[in-house]
Amino acid sequence: MSLPQDKYREILSREKGLVRRSGPEEVRVCLAYPNLYRTGMSNLGFQTIYKLFNSLPGASCDRVFLPDPPEEEELSRRDSVLVSLESRRPLRDFDILAFSVAFEGDYLNILKILSMGRIDLERQSRSGDAPLIMGGGVAVTLNPEPLADFFDLFFIGEGEELLPEFYHRYRELRKTSFREELLLALQREVEGVYAPACYEPRRDNTHRLVPLYSGLPQRIRRRRVSDLDRYPTEECIETADAEFGEMFLLEVNRGCGRGCRFCAAGYLYRPVRYRSLGIIADFLARGVRNKGKLGLIGTAVSDHPELASICKYILEQGGRLGIGSLRIDRLSADILQKLKAGGLETLALAPEAATDRLREVIKKGITEGEIRRAVELLIEHDILNVRLYFMIGLPTETADDVRGIIELTERIKLWAGEFSGKTKKFRRITLSINQFIPKPSTPFQWLPLEDITAVKQKLKVIGQAFRRDPTVKIIHDPPRWNYIQAVLSLGDRRAGELLRAAHQFKGRWPQAIRQSGFNPDDYVYRRKPYQEVLPWEIIDHGMEREFLIKECEKALGG
Secondary structure, X not given: OOOOHHHHHHHHHOOEOOOOOOOOOOEEEEEEEOXXXXXXXXXXXXXXXXXXXXXXXXXXXXXXXXXXXXXXXXXXXXXXXXXXXXXXXXXXXXXXXXXXXXXXXXXXXXXXXXXXXXXXXXXXXXXXXXXXXXXXXXXXXXXXXXXXXXXXXXXXXXXXXHHHHHHHHHHHHOOOOOHHHHHHHHHHHOOOXXXXXXXXXXXXXXXXXXXXXXXXXXXXXXXXXXXXXXXXXXXXXXXXXXXXOOOEEEEOEEXXXXXXXXXXXXXXXXXXXXXXXXXXXXXXXXXXXXXXXXXXXXXXXXXXXXXXXXXXXXXXXXXXXXXXXXXXXXOOHHHHHHHHHOOOOEEEEEEEOOOHHHXXXXXXXXXXXXXXXXXXXXXXXXXXXXXXXXXXXXXXXXXXXXXXXXXXXXXXXXXXXXXXXXXXXXXXXXXXXEEOOOOOOOOOXXXXXXXXXXXXXXXXXXXXXXXXXXOEEEEOOOHHHHHHHHHHHHOOOOHHHHHHHHXXXXXXXXXXXXXXXXOOHHHHOOOXXXXXXXXXXXXXXXXXXXXXXXXXXXXXXX
Protein backbone atom coordinates (compact mmCIF):
# COMPACT_ATOMS: atom_id res chain seq x y z
CA MET A 1 0.00 0.00 0.00
CA SER A 2 1.30 3.51 -0.82
CA LEU A 3 0.02 7.04 -0.60
CA PRO A 4 -3.08 7.98 -2.64
CA GLN A 5 -2.28 8.09 -6.34
CA ASP A 6 -4.72 10.94 -6.98
CA LYS A 7 -2.73 13.36 -4.81
CA TYR A 8 0.48 12.70 -6.75
CA ARG A 9 -1.28 13.19 -10.07
CA GLU A 10 -2.75 16.46 -8.81
CA ILE A 11 0.68 17.76 -7.75
CA LEU A 12 2.23 16.89 -11.10
CA SER A 13 -0.67 18.46 -13.02
CA ARG A 14 0.15 21.85 -11.47
CA GLU A 15 3.83 21.72 -12.42
CA LYS A 16 5.36 23.28 -15.51
CA GLY A 17 8.67 22.08 -16.92
CA LEU A 18 8.57 18.52 -15.56
CA VAL A 19 11.26 16.35 -17.14
CA ARG A 20 9.84 13.16 -18.64
CA ARG A 21 12.55 10.82 -19.87
CA SER A 22 12.21 8.72 -22.98
CA GLY A 23 14.52 5.95 -24.06
CA PRO A 24 16.21 3.17 -22.05
CA GLU A 25 16.20 3.45 -18.27
CA GLU A 26 19.52 2.05 -17.09
CA VAL A 27 19.98 3.84 -13.76
CA ARG A 28 16.93 4.63 -11.68
CA VAL A 29 17.50 7.61 -9.37
CA CYS A 30 15.20 9.13 -6.78
CA LEU A 31 16.18 12.59 -5.55
CA ALA A 32 14.92 13.26 -2.03
CA TYR A 33 14.41 16.56 -0.25
CA PRO A 34 14.01 15.86 3.48
CA ASN A 35 11.23 18.36 4.04
CA LEU A 36 7.81 19.15 2.64
CA TYR A 37 7.17 19.56 -1.09
CA ARG A 38 6.55 23.30 -0.80
CA THR A 39 9.97 23.77 0.85
CA GLY A 40 11.94 21.45 -1.41
CA MET A 41 10.60 22.95 -4.62
CA SER A 42 11.87 26.38 -3.53
CA ASN A 43 15.44 25.05 -3.24
CA LEU A 44 17.46 25.82 -6.35
CA GLY A 45 20.16 23.29 -5.48
CA PHE A 46 17.56 20.52 -5.42
CA GLN A 47 16.11 21.58 -8.76
CA THR A 48 19.57 21.85 -10.31
CA ILE A 49 20.55 18.31 -9.34
CA TYR A 50 17.18 16.98 -10.57
CA LYS A 51 17.73 18.57 -13.97
CA LEU A 52 21.34 17.39 -14.09
CA PHE A 53 20.51 13.77 -13.25
CA ASN A 54 17.88 13.68 -16.00
CA SER A 55 20.39 15.02 -18.53
CA LEU A 56 22.77 12.09 -18.00
CA PRO A 57 22.69 9.20 -20.50
CA GLY A 58 20.62 6.27 -19.30
CA ALA A 59 19.51 7.95 -16.08
CA SER A 60 15.94 8.69 -15.05
CA CYS A 61 15.34 10.77 -11.93
CA ASP A 62 12.18 10.90 -9.82
CA ARG A 63 11.60 13.01 -6.70
CA VAL A 64 10.38 12.32 -3.19
CA PHE A 65 9.63 14.63 -0.27
CA LEU A 66 8.69 14.32 3.37
CA PRO A 67 4.96 13.54 3.40
CA ASP A 68 2.48 15.83 5.12
CA PRO A 69 1.73 14.81 8.76
CA PRO A 70 -1.50 12.85 8.02
CA GLU A 71 0.28 10.87 5.28
CA GLU A 72 3.28 10.37 7.54
CA GLU A 73 0.98 8.75 10.07
CA GLU A 74 -0.41 6.48 7.36
CA LEU A 75 3.11 5.45 6.35
CA SER A 76 3.94 4.39 9.88
CA ARG A 77 1.84 1.28 9.24
CA ARG A 78 3.74 -1.84 8.25
CA ASP A 79 1.80 -2.40 5.01
CA SER A 80 2.49 1.12 3.68
CA VAL A 81 5.56 2.26 1.78
CA LEU A 82 6.75 5.65 0.56
CA VAL A 83 6.90 5.95 -3.23
CA SER A 84 8.33 8.51 -5.65
CA LEU A 85 6.31 11.37 -7.07
CA GLU A 86 6.71 10.69 -10.79
CA SER A 87 6.58 6.91 -11.24
CA ARG A 88 5.10 5.96 -7.84
CA ARG A 89 7.89 3.42 -7.48
CA PRO A 90 8.83 2.32 -3.92
CA LEU A 91 12.07 3.95 -2.78
CA ARG A 92 13.72 0.60 -2.13
CA ASP A 93 13.39 -0.27 -5.84
CA PHE A 94 15.67 2.55 -7.06
CA ASP A 95 19.37 2.14 -7.82
CA ILE A 96 20.25 5.46 -6.14
CA LEU A 97 18.43 7.42 -3.46
CA ALA A 98 20.12 10.84 -3.31
CA PHE A 99 19.35 13.38 -0.59
CA SER A 100 19.75 17.14 -1.06
CA VAL A 101 20.61 18.34 2.46
CA ALA A 102 20.67 22.06 3.14
CA PHE A 103 19.98 22.25 6.88
CA GLU A 104 20.87 20.26 9.98
CA GLY A 105 17.25 20.65 11.03
CA ASP A 106 16.28 18.19 8.29
CA TYR A 107 18.54 15.34 9.49
CA LEU A 108 15.78 13.61 11.43
CA ASN A 109 13.56 13.77 8.33
CA ILE A 110 16.20 11.79 6.42
CA LEU A 111 15.74 8.89 8.83
CA LYS A 112 11.97 9.24 8.53
CA ILE A 113 12.12 8.97 4.73
CA LEU A 114 14.40 5.92 4.88
CA SER A 115 12.10 4.28 7.41
CA MET A 116 8.94 5.06 5.41
CA GLY A 117 10.69 3.68 2.32
CA ARG A 118 11.40 0.42 4.20
CA ILE A 119 15.16 0.90 3.82
CA ASP A 120 17.48 -0.04 6.70
CA LEU A 121 18.80 3.08 8.44
CA GLU A 122 22.32 1.75 8.97
CA ARG A 123 24.48 1.43 5.86
CA GLN A 124 26.16 -1.66 7.33
CA SER A 125 22.78 -3.40 7.66
CA ARG A 126 21.67 -2.96 4.06
CA SER A 127 21.73 -5.78 1.58
CA GLY A 128 23.64 -5.58 -1.67
CA ASP A 129 20.52 -4.82 -3.71
CA ALA A 130 19.48 -1.85 -1.56
CA PRO A 131 19.67 1.59 -3.19
CA LEU A 132 22.97 3.46 -2.93
CA ILE A 133 22.22 6.19 -0.36
CA MET A 134 23.94 9.46 -1.28
CA GLY A 135 23.93 12.95 0.18
CA GLY A 136 25.01 16.38 -0.97
CA GLY A 137 24.38 20.01 -0.10
CA VAL A 138 25.61 22.72 2.23
CA ALA A 139 25.09 20.90 5.54
CA VAL A 140 26.90 17.68 4.63
CA THR A 141 29.69 19.57 2.87
CA LEU A 142 30.39 21.45 6.10
CA ASN A 143 30.34 18.35 8.30
CA PRO A 144 29.07 14.96 7.08
CA GLU A 145 30.10 12.99 10.19
CA PRO A 146 26.79 13.01 12.17
CA LEU A 147 25.19 11.28 9.14
CA ALA A 148 28.13 9.01 8.28
CA ASP A 149 26.51 5.81 9.62
CA PHE A 150 23.43 6.27 7.41
CA PHE A 151 24.98 7.20 4.03
CA ASP A 152 27.03 5.21 1.55
CA LEU A 153 28.66 8.31 0.15
CA PHE A 154 28.56 12.09 0.15
CA PHE A 155 29.22 14.72 -2.51
CA ILE A 156 31.49 17.37 -1.00
CA GLY A 157 31.06 20.79 -2.59
CA GLU A 158 29.30 21.97 -5.73
CA GLY A 159 27.77 19.26 -7.88
CA GLU A 160 27.61 20.60 -11.44
CA GLU A 161 30.90 18.96 -12.46
CA LEU A 162 31.16 16.37 -9.70
CA LEU A 163 27.86 14.61 -10.42
CA PRO A 164 28.58 13.71 -14.09
CA GLU A 165 32.08 12.46 -13.15
CA PHE A 166 30.60 10.27 -10.43
CA TYR A 167 27.77 9.00 -12.62
CA HIS A 168 29.88 7.88 -15.56
CA ARG A 169 32.23 5.93 -13.27
CA TYR A 170 29.32 4.49 -11.28
CA ARG A 171 27.63 3.36 -14.48
CA GLU A 172 30.77 1.49 -15.53
CA LEU A 173 31.31 -0.20 -12.15
CA ARG A 174 27.80 -1.07 -10.99
CA LYS A 175 27.39 -4.24 -13.09
CA THR A 176 30.76 -5.78 -12.22
CA SER A 177 31.51 -4.65 -8.65
CA PHE A 178 30.13 -5.52 -5.25
CA ARG A 179 28.93 -2.61 -3.16
CA GLU A 180 32.15 -2.38 -1.10
CA GLU A 181 34.33 -2.54 -4.22
CA LEU A 182 32.23 0.09 -5.96
CA LEU A 183 32.49 2.52 -3.04
CA LEU A 184 36.22 2.00 -2.76
CA ALA A 185 36.76 2.62 -6.48
CA LEU A 186 34.63 5.77 -6.40
CA GLN A 187 36.51 7.04 -3.35
CA ARG A 188 39.85 6.50 -5.08
CA GLU A 189 38.94 7.87 -8.47
CA VAL A 190 36.40 10.70 -8.11
CA GLU A 191 37.56 13.84 -6.35
CA GLY A 192 34.90 15.20 -4.02
CA VAL A 193 33.33 11.81 -3.23
CA TYR A 194 33.44 10.74 0.42
CA ALA A 195 32.51 7.17 1.35
CA PRO A 196 32.47 6.97 5.18
CA ALA A 197 32.96 3.18 5.12
CA CYS A 198 36.45 3.76 3.70
CA TYR A 199 37.57 5.68 6.80
CA GLU A 200 37.46 4.99 10.52
CA PRO A 201 38.14 7.07 13.64
CA ARG A 202 41.50 6.55 15.30
CA ARG A 203 41.40 4.98 18.75
CA ASP A 204 43.33 7.79 20.43
CA ASN A 205 40.50 9.99 21.77
CA THR A 206 40.74 12.37 18.82
CA HIS A 207 38.37 12.97 15.93
CA ARG A 208 41.00 12.05 13.36
CA LEU A 209 39.75 9.77 10.58
CA VAL A 210 42.19 7.44 8.83
CA PRO A 211 41.85 5.64 5.47
CA LEU A 212 41.27 1.91 5.68
CA TYR A 213 42.84 1.19 2.29
CA SER A 214 45.87 2.36 0.32
CA GLY A 215 45.49 4.94 -2.41
CA LEU A 216 42.81 6.96 -0.61
CA PRO A 217 43.11 10.70 -0.01
CA GLN A 218 43.90 11.75 3.54
CA ARG A 219 41.32 14.52 3.19
CA ILE A 220 38.40 15.02 0.80
CA ARG A 221 38.74 18.14 -1.32
CA ARG A 222 35.65 20.26 -1.68
CA ARG A 223 34.62 20.70 -5.32
CA ARG A 224 33.79 24.08 -6.76
CA VAL A 225 32.79 25.39 -10.17
CA SER A 226 35.23 27.99 -11.46
CA ASP A 227 32.99 29.49 -14.16
CA LEU A 228 29.35 29.86 -13.10
CA ASP A 229 28.36 31.10 -16.54
CA ARG A 230 28.79 27.53 -17.81
CA TYR A 231 26.07 26.30 -15.45
CA PRO A 232 23.09 28.66 -15.15
CA THR A 233 21.11 27.76 -12.04
CA GLU A 234 17.47 28.60 -12.42
CA GLU A 235 14.08 27.18 -11.55
CA CYS A 236 13.46 24.31 -13.97
CA ILE A 237 10.08 23.16 -12.58
CA GLU A 238 7.60 25.92 -11.86
CA THR A 239 4.79 25.37 -9.40
CA ALA A 240 2.55 27.68 -7.44
CA ASP A 241 2.64 25.15 -4.59
CA ALA A 242 6.21 26.07 -3.58
CA GLU A 243 6.96 28.53 -0.75
CA PHE A 244 8.13 31.08 -3.32
CA GLY A 245 5.69 29.88 -5.92
CA GLU A 246 4.88 33.38 -7.12
CA MET A 247 8.52 34.01 -8.09
CA PHE A 248 10.84 32.59 -10.73
CA LEU A 249 14.09 31.86 -8.86
CA LEU A 250 17.50 32.45 -10.41
CA GLU A 251 20.96 32.29 -8.81
CA VAL A 252 23.05 35.33 -9.77
CA ASN A 253 26.11 34.74 -7.62
CA ARG A 254 27.87 32.21 -5.41
CA GLY A 255 30.33 32.99 -2.63
CA CYS A 256 31.09 36.20 -0.75
CA GLY A 257 34.32 38.12 -0.35
CA ARG A 258 33.37 39.96 2.85
CA GLY A 259 34.79 37.44 5.31
CA CYS A 260 32.25 37.76 8.14
CA ARG A 261 33.74 35.50 10.79
CA PHE A 262 30.48 33.74 11.73
CA CYS A 263 29.25 32.98 8.20
CA ALA A 264 29.70 29.43 6.93
CA ALA A 265 28.42 30.25 3.44
CA GLY A 266 30.98 33.02 3.10
CA TYR A 267 33.80 30.53 3.60
CA LEU A 268 32.23 27.45 2.03
CA TYR A 269 31.58 29.06 -1.37
CA ARG A 270 34.84 30.98 -1.71
CA PRO A 271 35.92 32.53 -3.95
CA VAL A 272 33.06 34.84 -4.88
CA ARG A 273 31.73 34.32 -8.41
CA TYR A 274 29.08 36.22 -10.39
CA ARG A 275 26.94 35.23 -13.34
CA SER A 276 26.94 37.80 -16.11
CA LEU A 277 23.81 39.49 -17.41
CA GLY A 278 24.64 38.34 -20.94
CA ILE A 279 24.39 34.69 -19.85
CA ILE A 280 21.28 34.93 -17.67
CA ALA A 281 19.27 37.38 -19.80
CA ASP A 282 17.28 34.63 -21.51
CA PHE A 283 16.41 33.05 -18.16
CA LEU A 284 15.34 36.42 -16.76
CA ALA A 285 13.09 36.97 -19.77
CA ARG A 286 11.58 33.48 -19.40
CA GLY A 287 10.91 34.14 -15.73
CA VAL A 288 9.10 37.37 -16.54
CA ARG A 289 6.99 35.65 -19.20
CA ASN A 290 6.06 32.71 -17.00
CA LYS A 291 5.63 34.29 -13.56
CA GLY A 292 6.14 38.02 -13.83
CA LYS A 293 8.25 38.21 -10.66
CA LEU A 294 11.95 37.30 -10.42
CA GLY A 295 13.65 36.15 -7.20
CA LEU A 296 17.39 36.84 -7.32
CA ILE A 297 19.31 34.31 -5.22
CA GLY A 298 22.92 34.42 -4.02
CA THR A 299 25.19 34.85 -1.02
CA ALA A 300 26.22 38.35 -2.11
CA VAL A 301 23.51 39.62 -4.47
CA SER A 302 24.07 43.26 -3.54
CA ASP A 303 27.78 43.01 -4.45
CA HIS A 304 27.00 41.87 -8.00
CA PRO A 305 28.76 44.34 -10.33
CA GLU A 306 25.81 44.26 -12.76
CA LEU A 307 22.97 44.31 -10.20
CA ALA A 308 21.61 47.65 -11.41
CA SER A 309 21.67 46.42 -15.03
CA ILE A 310 19.97 43.15 -14.05
CA CYS A 311 17.21 45.06 -12.25
CA LYS A 312 16.83 47.44 -15.19
CA TYR A 313 16.58 44.52 -17.63
CA ILE A 314 13.84 42.86 -15.58
CA LEU A 315 11.84 46.12 -15.42
CA GLU A 316 12.23 46.67 -19.17
CA GLN A 317 10.81 43.18 -19.72
CA GLY A 318 7.78 44.19 -17.64
CA GLY A 319 8.78 42.13 -14.60
CA ARG A 320 8.86 42.63 -10.86
CA LEU A 321 11.69 41.93 -8.41
CA GLY A 322 12.26 39.98 -5.23
CA ILE A 323 15.53 40.02 -3.25
CA GLY A 324 16.02 38.32 0.11
CA SER A 325 18.35 40.88 1.67
CA LEU A 326 20.84 43.56 0.68
CA ARG A 327 24.09 44.71 2.26
CA ILE A 328 23.49 47.90 4.20
CA ASP A 329 26.60 49.55 2.75
CA ARG A 330 25.55 48.68 -0.81
CA LEU A 331 22.16 50.37 -0.83
CA SER A 332 21.83 53.17 -3.33
CA ALA A 333 19.05 55.39 -4.62
CA ASP A 334 19.39 53.79 -8.05
CA ILE A 335 18.96 50.22 -6.77
CA LEU A 336 16.08 51.11 -4.44
CA GLN A 337 14.28 53.02 -7.16
CA LYS A 338 14.41 49.93 -9.38
CA LEU A 339 13.37 47.60 -6.55
CA LYS A 340 10.43 49.85 -5.68
CA ALA A 341 9.40 50.04 -9.33
CA GLY A 342 9.62 46.24 -9.39
CA GLY A 343 7.03 45.94 -6.62
CA LEU A 344 9.28 45.54 -3.56
CA GLU A 345 7.46 46.43 -0.32
CA THR A 346 9.67 44.87 2.36
CA LEU A 347 13.46 44.79 2.48
CA ALA A 348 15.68 42.77 4.80
CA LEU A 349 18.85 44.28 6.24
CA ALA A 350 21.37 42.43 8.39
CA PRO A 351 23.25 44.54 10.94
CA GLU A 352 23.84 41.22 12.82
CA ALA A 353 25.10 43.16 15.85
CA ALA A 354 23.83 46.46 17.26
CA THR A 355 27.09 48.09 18.34
CA ASP A 356 30.07 49.15 16.24
CA ARG A 357 32.36 47.23 18.62
CA LEU A 358 30.60 43.89 18.18
CA ARG A 359 30.26 44.38 14.42
CA GLU A 360 34.06 44.77 14.35
CA VAL A 361 34.42 41.51 16.30
CA ILE A 362 32.40 39.57 13.72
CA LYS A 363 33.96 41.55 10.83
CA LYS A 364 30.62 42.73 9.53
CA GLY A 365 32.19 45.87 8.12
CA ILE A 366 29.33 48.37 8.51
CA THR A 367 28.94 51.39 10.75
CA GLU A 368 25.99 52.99 12.48
CA GLY A 369 26.29 55.89 10.08
CA GLU A 370 25.74 53.51 7.17
CA ILE A 371 22.73 52.00 8.93
CA ARG A 372 21.24 55.47 9.32
CA ARG A 373 21.85 56.27 5.66
CA ALA A 374 20.12 53.00 4.68
CA VAL A 375 17.09 53.95 6.79
CA GLU A 376 16.89 57.34 5.09
CA LEU A 377 17.05 55.71 1.64
CA LEU A 378 14.25 53.28 2.52
CA ILE A 379 12.00 56.09 3.76
CA GLU A 380 12.85 58.23 0.73
CA HIS A 381 11.69 55.43 -1.58
CA ASP A 382 8.56 54.55 0.42
CA ILE A 383 9.80 51.11 1.48
CA LEU A 384 8.12 51.16 4.85
CA ASN A 385 8.46 47.56 6.00
CA VAL A 386 11.87 46.33 7.06
CA ARG A 387 13.24 43.13 8.54
CA LEU A 388 16.39 43.43 10.64
CA TYR A 389 18.58 40.39 11.30
CA PHE A 390 20.42 40.33 14.62
CA MET A 391 22.37 37.64 16.44
CA ILE A 392 22.70 37.09 20.16
CA GLY A 393 25.27 34.97 21.95
CA LEU A 394 28.11 36.24 19.76
CA PRO A 395 31.71 35.98 21.01
CA THR A 396 32.60 38.77 23.49
CA GLU A 397 28.95 39.90 23.66
CA THR A 398 28.02 41.95 26.73
CA ALA A 399 24.76 43.14 28.27
CA ASP A 400 25.39 46.49 26.56
CA ASP A 401 25.44 44.77 23.17
CA VAL A 402 22.08 43.12 23.88
CA ARG A 403 20.55 46.41 25.06
CA GLY A 404 22.04 47.88 21.90
CA ILE A 405 19.53 45.89 19.81
CA ILE A 406 16.70 47.68 21.63
CA GLU A 407 18.38 51.08 21.42
CA LEU A 408 19.33 50.75 17.74
CA THR A 409 15.77 49.74 16.85
CA GLU A 410 14.44 52.80 18.65
CA ARG A 411 16.97 55.02 16.85
CA ILE A 412 15.95 53.54 13.50
CA LYS A 413 12.35 54.53 14.18
CA LEU A 414 13.53 57.99 15.21
CA TRP A 415 15.73 58.45 12.14
CA ALA A 416 12.80 57.59 9.88
CA GLY A 417 10.70 60.35 11.41
CA GLU A 418 13.52 62.90 11.39
CA PHE A 419 14.34 62.30 7.74
CA SER A 420 10.73 62.54 6.59
CA GLY A 421 9.79 65.47 8.82
CA LYS A 422 7.55 63.05 10.77
CA THR A 423 5.38 62.45 7.68
CA LYS A 424 6.53 58.83 7.31
CA LYS A 425 7.46 56.01 9.61
CA PHE A 426 8.00 52.30 9.27
CA ARG A 427 4.73 50.41 9.29
CA ARG A 428 6.42 47.27 10.54
CA ILE A 429 9.91 46.47 11.80
CA THR A 430 10.47 42.74 12.15
CA LEU A 431 13.38 41.80 14.39
CA SER A 432 14.66 38.36 13.47
CA ILE A 433 16.80 37.39 16.47
CA ASN A 434 18.99 34.37 15.79
CA GLN A 435 21.33 32.72 18.24
CA PHE A 436 24.93 32.50 17.08
CA ILE A 437 25.81 28.87 16.35
CA PRO A 438 29.49 28.07 15.69
CA LYS A 439 29.92 26.58 12.23
CA PRO A 440 32.64 24.32 10.81
CA SER A 441 35.45 25.86 8.78
CA THR A 442 34.86 29.38 10.05
CA PRO A 443 37.09 31.37 12.43
CA PHE A 444 34.56 30.75 15.22
CA GLN A 445 34.54 26.94 14.85
CA TRP A 446 36.46 26.50 18.13
CA LEU A 447 34.08 28.61 20.22
CA PRO A 448 31.17 27.39 22.40
CA LEU A 449 27.46 27.97 22.05
CA GLU A 450 25.97 30.22 24.70
CA ASP A 451 23.97 28.52 27.44
CA ILE A 452 20.24 28.11 26.84
CA THR A 453 19.31 29.90 30.09
CA ALA A 454 21.34 32.98 29.21
CA VAL A 455 19.86 33.12 25.71
CA LYS A 456 16.31 32.88 27.06
CA GLN A 457 17.01 35.81 29.39
CA LYS A 458 18.35 37.96 26.55
CA LEU A 459 15.31 37.20 24.40
CA LYS A 460 13.09 38.08 27.34
CA VAL A 461 14.79 41.47 27.77
CA ILE A 462 14.34 42.32 24.07
CA GLY A 463 10.75 41.06 24.03
CA GLN A 464 9.70 43.07 27.06
CA ALA A 465 11.12 46.25 25.55
CA PHE A 466 8.71 46.05 22.61
CA ARG A 467 5.73 44.22 24.11
CA ARG A 468 3.51 47.31 23.78
CA ASP A 469 4.89 48.48 20.43
CA PRO A 470 2.60 47.29 17.58
CA THR A 471 5.12 48.37 14.94
CA VAL A 472 7.82 45.96 16.13
CA LYS A 473 7.48 42.19 15.73
CA ILE A 474 10.08 39.78 17.15
CA ILE A 475 10.70 36.29 15.79
CA HIS A 476 13.28 33.71 16.89
CA ASP A 477 13.92 29.98 17.08
CA PRO A 478 13.52 28.16 20.42
CA PRO A 479 16.90 28.15 22.24
CA ARG A 480 16.65 24.41 22.91
CA TRP A 481 16.39 23.77 19.18
CA ASN A 482 19.53 25.89 18.64
CA TYR A 483 21.32 23.52 21.02
CA ILE A 484 20.29 20.50 18.93
CA GLN A 485 21.32 22.26 15.73
CA ALA A 486 24.74 22.96 17.25
CA VAL A 487 25.18 19.27 18.17
CA LEU A 488 24.37 18.21 14.61
CA SER A 489 26.60 20.93 13.18
CA LEU A 490 29.65 20.27 15.35
CA GLY A 491 29.36 16.55 16.17
CA ASP A 492 31.30 13.50 15.07
CA ARG A 493 29.94 10.05 14.21
CA ARG A 494 28.69 9.59 17.77
CA ALA A 495 26.11 12.29 17.05
CA GLY A 496 24.49 9.68 14.82
CA GLU A 497 23.58 7.80 17.99
CA LEU A 498 21.59 10.83 19.08
CA LEU A 499 19.83 10.95 15.71
CA ARG A 500 18.92 7.26 15.96
CA ALA A 501 17.50 7.79 19.43
CA ALA A 502 15.58 10.90 18.35
CA HIS A 503 14.06 8.90 15.49
CA GLN A 504 13.12 6.12 17.89
CA PHE A 505 11.47 8.61 20.27
CA LYS A 506 9.71 10.45 17.41
CA GLY A 507 11.60 13.72 17.82
CA ARG A 508 11.57 13.91 21.62
CA TRP A 509 15.12 15.16 21.99
CA PRO A 510 15.44 15.17 25.83
CA GLN A 511 14.60 11.47 25.90
CA ALA A 512 16.94 10.87 22.96
CA ILE A 513 19.82 12.55 24.77
CA ARG A 514 19.30 10.34 27.81
CA GLN A 515 19.09 7.25 25.60
CA SER A 516 22.10 8.01 23.38
CA GLY A 517 24.64 7.36 26.14
CA PHE A 518 26.90 10.39 25.76
CA ASN A 519 26.84 14.04 26.75
CA PRO A 520 26.33 16.42 23.80
CA ASP A 521 27.53 19.32 25.96
CA ASP A 522 31.07 18.30 25.00
CA TYR A 523 30.37 19.31 21.40
CA VAL A 524 28.38 22.42 22.19
CA TYR A 525 29.55 24.17 25.36
CA ARG A 526 33.28 23.46 25.31
CA ARG A 527 35.90 25.87 23.96
CA LYS A 528 38.08 23.66 21.77
CA PRO A 529 41.87 24.18 21.84
CA TYR A 530 43.35 25.17 18.49
CA GLN A 531 45.46 22.01 18.33
CA GLU A 532 42.43 19.70 18.61
CA VAL A 533 41.47 17.71 15.52
CA LEU A 534 37.88 18.64 14.70
CA PRO A 535 35.33 16.10 13.37
CA TRP A 536 34.90 17.79 10.00
CA GLU A 537 38.61 18.11 9.21
CA ILE A 538 38.36 15.04 6.98
CA ILE A 539 37.04 17.69 4.55
CA ASP A 540 39.49 20.09 2.90
CA HIS A 541 37.61 23.34 2.32
CA GLY A 542 40.69 25.11 1.02
CA MET A 543 41.01 27.29 4.12
CA GLU A 544 44.35 27.32 5.94
CA ARG A 545 43.98 26.46 9.62
CA GLU A 546 46.46 29.17 10.58
CA PHE A 547 44.38 31.80 8.80
CA LEU A 548 41.22 30.77 10.67
CA ILE A 549 43.10 30.82 13.99
CA LYS A 550 44.42 34.33 13.32
CA GLU A 551 40.92 35.55 12.46
CA CYS A 552 39.55 34.04 15.67
CA GLU A 553 42.31 35.64 17.72
CA LYS A 554 41.69 39.03 16.11
CA ALA A 555 38.02 38.77 17.04
CA LEU A 556 38.62 37.75 20.63
CA GLY A 557 41.28 40.44 21.00
CA GLY A 558 38.82 43.13 19.96
